[in-house]
Amino acid sequence: MPRALVLYVRWVDALNYRIGRAAMYLLFVLAGVLLWSIIAKAFFRPPLWTQExxxxxxxxxxxxxxxxxxxxxxxxRMDLVYSRWSLRRQAMVDAVTVLTMIFFLGVVLFGGIESTLYALEVGERSRTVWRPYMAPIKIVICTGVFLMILQSVAFLIRDIAHLRGKDI
Structure with missing residues (x-):
């Protein structure tokens, strides 16, 4: 496999590993928000922002x-017959299905970018009482979908390498 493709796969794996490990800590943020919501409802005035x-x-x-x-x-993964196949056949099927996933994620990203641009242009806000701006969460969604596309392309490169007899 060309060195550039191997470097791409390693770079994407490292990037997504770091971002994924950092994203795990968002559960602590979530727990803090929910804990504050519970405390505030019990002792103070219920906050408007915690649910959203x-x-x-x-x-x-x-x-x-x-x-x-x-x-x-x-x-x-629905594994009715997949585990019985040879590694080569699994790689062939994975190469085809990952193309479907890349197409789907591409459509989602396209719609997400359009929605994000609209939110930025008009200053779109949520329709709740708190009324936060929607652009930041839409940017996060587009970023996450883009990272999934990068990872899917890395899977495709790995599958092609495996079909050629070389593993990355």
Whole structure:
């Protein structure tokens, strides 16, 4: 395999590993927001922002950790016959299915970018009482989808390398 492709796979793996490990800590942020919500409702005036902030934090956790989950193989795979196939056949099927995933993620990213640009242009805000700006969470979503596309391309390169008899 060309050195540039090997470097790409290693770079994407390292990037998604670091971002995924950092995204794991968003669960602590989520717990803090929910804890504050509980305390504030019990002793003070209920805050308007905690429910939506918890939702935004959870979206960030899932989307930024998505590429890391793909990297670790933590995604759900229906394994009725897959495990019985040879590694070469698995790589062939994976190469085809990853193309489908890249197409799907590309469509999601395209729509996400359009929605983000709209949110930035008009200053879109949530329709809740708190009314936070929507652009930051949309940027996070687009970033996470882009990272999943990068990881999917790395999978495709790995599958092609395996089909050629070389592992990365």
């Amino acid at each position: 902030m918890a939702q935004f934090t959870m979206v960030g956790y899932f989307v930024l950790g998505g590429a890391y989950a793909l990297q670790l193989g933590a995604n759900v």
